[in-house]
Amino acid sequence: MATEAASIDIAPAPQPVKAVHPLASLQEDELRTITRLVKEHNPGQVCSFRRALLIEPPKAEVVPYLEAELEGRPRPRPPIRRGQALFYFEGRQEYMEAIVDITNGRMLGQRHLVGEHGPGSDEEMLKIGAAALASSLVKKEVERLQLPANCQVIAEPWPYGSDESDTPTRLSQVWFFLNYEHNKDHPSANFYGHPLDFSCVVDIATMSVTRIDRLPSNLGMSNTDPNARFVPNADSEYAPELQQNGLRRDLKPLHISQPQGVSFDVGADGETISWQKWRFRCCFDVREGMVLRNVTYDGRPVFYRMALSEMMVPYGDPREPLHRKSAFDLGECGAGQVANNLQLGCDCLGVIHYLDGLSVSPDGEPAIIPNAICIHEQDAGLGWKHTNIRTGRADVTRARELIFQLIVTVGNYEYALYWILDTAGTIHYEIRATGIMSVTPSAPGVDLSSLGYGTVVADGVFAPHHQHIFNLRIDPALDGYRSNAVVYDDTFAMPREPASNPHGVGFEVKTTQVDKEQAFDLDWTTNRVVKMINPNKVNKHSRKPIAYKVVAPPTQLGLFDPSSMHYKRGEFTDNHIHVTKYADDELWGSGEHMWQSRGGRGGCNAWANRGRQLEDDSVLWLTLGFTHATRAEDWPVMPCEVFRMHFKPVGFFEQNPALDVAPSTQNVNKSRLAFDGNGTQTQEAAVEPACCRPRL
Missing domain, CATH: 3.10.450.40 (Nuclear Transport Factor 2; Chain: A,)
Structure with a gap:
């Protein structure tokens, strides 16, 4: 951000924008204020806008506001709202940035971003x-x-x-x-x-x-x-x-019904969500897509901010000019073409709600992305269950999830991105990659099977292997906004010793404190688990700090040489975990401006390598994804490749937080047998089967 830009005195706007919550998304009138001030400051120039974004308010100023809000006290004056405009002057190559005081309607500064290039549109x-x-x-x-x-x-x-x-x-x-x-x-x-x-x-x-x-x-x-x-x-x-062979005709309708409506509530501001004991803001940002802010559970803060900071799609074909394929889909293309979920292929079943997104058109007017985020609930199968073998009584609940879905089309590929909350206090992040592989020509009659960096998937069509590498930025706030740290646990076999492990069967967990900025990897050989903790609050039973842990497989990292441009540009692709000291303007894993970037201008790898002492202000960057070795079954359109990881409570609660979920009963679930005792398929009005009757 251009915090060093020179101050410019401009008269306040005659009609200041309305006050909003400090963590609210950029509003339409705020966007208009940003672009109006930029145009007024550049008379005689035609401004072609690429982005108009809300600059994150200083966390140190927001936290007292959130604490007062949680405790029901009078809230202090909210921080000044600031915006960033990124634009070109028509007919010129200079990429420009302007910083605007939205609250008071004045320009704070403008500069040429030397050596930087704007995202596509x-x-x-x-x-x-x-x-x-x-x-x-x-x-x-x-x-x-x-x-x-x-x-x-x-x-x-x-x-x-x-x-x-x-x-x-x-x-x-x-x-x-x-x-x-x-x-x-x-x-x-x-x-x-x-x-x-x-x-x-x-x-x-x-x-x-x-x-x-x-x-x-x-x-x-x-x-x-x-x-x-x-x-x-x-x-x-x-x-x-x-399809020349027609379509399947044996799939019968599957309807999801919620006769009493949804269990979640959307506030009057259009982005405050309440569901079960969760409360948070789901915001749309054209740079990051969905951003979860101030996530709380039963009135207790859990996370200050959660967002996908970046994703990189490097291709493994070394031949020129294919070696340049290394798309940064968020940094280079904004959030890509976000689907209007209501019209462009929403796959959700049941009762659905939508949140709109806000972008800027080249002429500086608000561009509404209707139905950008899809919200719905889904049954997630067995929640918890136990049968008392002495009495035969079975107690069982079903898990339920609240799904936030955003689908981004980036040229040939689709990415379906999900934040998912459940009834047991866990937050999941899921990625589904689909669409069409990026392909190159294959000469007829030539056997390319010896090429190890791709697959011929049809006559004349060669699909290079590639990776989809994602980076999440997680800012924890476990039971408080002012104290957080990161540790990791490794599990080791105990040495066989007469006093401590006489039979040689013991194994134990050892905890390592991350006290300085650094990067490291997940390790399946030690079952390494990374935890975000509040060192000043302990679970009354375990006497260990309350925590949320990262549950994710140690997926393959970037496969390019450290001297390559892929490596220099993809700052987050070298390690699974980067831990950095909080900074208001460090939000994106490979830096802010990615079009033709050459690296070295800031990213989580550079920040982690500073090695500064962490003082209750750790930020966790998580790199995950998958290497796509192409196959014929991915052509001509790719079945969804699914990746899901989890943020799970560890000692944050004193017992299973889903104990109070209502039991699963037949009068709610309406289960029935598909076939009767003679093997005949039953009809919709069939009598309740004995197997599905409640045992309570």
């Missing part, structure tokens, strides 16, 4: 694609290929992944695909099934093609045939009506 991607297709260089390549008649060439712009050489101008790498005539008018025609053998680079400032990059399609590292022609290949369609 949907409008800009369309312009880049059109400019590429209009280029004489691209038209020459299309003529060379001698494509089938009446087909359609599709341009797909990507952020330009940095090379070792400096790239001072803002660039885009554009890939090309083909739609055959017979399917080109279908809205879901899969043009990715027909990759062309060239790419181009576009200078975004001038919207001109600066060079053509030929794509390798055989066992060599480059395409050496200047006269290569396009060889038609079969379609790879995923749309239901384009």
Whole structure:
């Protein structure tokens, strides 16, 4: 953030914006205040806005407000609301930042972000694609290929992944695909099934093609045939009506019913959520997607802030120009194209509520993203159960989850991102990756099975292996906002000793305090568990600090060389865990501006390596994800790859927090047998089966 920018005296706005909660998302009138002040400060310039964001209020000023709110005391004056505008002047390359005092309606400063580039936008991607297709260089390549008649060439712009050489101008790498005539008018025609053998680079400032990059399609590292022609290949369609073998007809309806409505409540502000004993704010941010703020359970603070800070998708194909594929989907594209869940493919069942998102249009007006976040409850199976074998009585409850879903389409891929809260005090984070793999051409008749960095998934289609690496930033507030720390537990076998382990069966947990900023990894060999603790509050039974632990598999980290640009840009990909000292402006795992970034400008790795002493103000950065070794079953559209991890209480409660969940009974669950004793399928009005009758 431009905290060092020079102060500029501007008269206060004649109509200050209305006061809101200090942790509330950016409001429409606040966004208008930001962009209006920027325009007034730059007369004679046309400002093209990329982002208008709320700057996180200083935590030291927010905490007294939250404490008074929890305790029912008069609340102090809320912190001044500040906003950040990121924009270009039309026709110029300088990437600009302005900082605005929203509360008092005045500019605080403006600067040129030297060496930085702004994120993409949907409008800009369309312009880049059109400019590429209009280029004489691209038209020459299309003529060379001698494509089938009446087909359609599709341009797909990507952020330009940095090379070792400096790239001072803002660039885009554009890939090309083909739609055959017979399917080109279908809205879901899969043009990715027909990759062309060239790419181009576009200078975004001038919207001109600066060079053509030929794509390798055989066992060599480059395409050496200047006269290569396009060889038609079969379609790879995923749309239901384009399936030649038809669709399954044996799936009968499955309806989810909540006849009394939902169990959650959304406050008048549109983002304060109450469900069971949870209360928190679910906010939308165009940089991070969903942000959970001030998460409390039964009136006790648990987390101050939880958000996905970054995700990186590095590709393992070493051939030029494919080596530049290393998309930073949040930093480079904002939150991508967030789906309108009500209209664009919501998959939720039952009773659903939606929260809108807020972005900025290039002209500085609010852009509402309707139904950006989907909220619903879901049955999560067995909660807890025990049968007393002496009496035969069974006590059982069902678990329930509150789901917050945001789906982001980033070019070819879809990411479904979930924050999930349950009835046992656990918070889950889930990622589902689907969509279409990014592919390159495969020369006909050439066996590419010896290439270890990808798979031929259809005739003419090569899918490089790649990774999806995510980073969560977690700011704990366990039973208080002023005291938190991080430890990790390792489990070891005890040495066999006559006094302490005479039979050689003992094993024990050893705790390591993280007292300085540092990075380290999860370790399955020692069952390493990372815990966020409040060192000043202990569980009355265990006499250990109350905690929430991270439950996540130690997934593979970045696979690129430490000297590579992938490594330098992906600051969070070197370790599973980074622990840093809290700072208001350290929010993103690889830094703030990612388009053509070259690393070294701040990120959780650099911050962890400072090694400063931690003083009740630890922030946890968690890196997770999966390596996608491509397979034929992922084509032409990928079944969801699911990753789920958990934040579970450890000594935060004195007993199972789900003991008071109402028991599972037949009059609520309405279970019934599918088949009667003769093997005949029962009807909807069948009598309650003996197996499902309550045992209480």
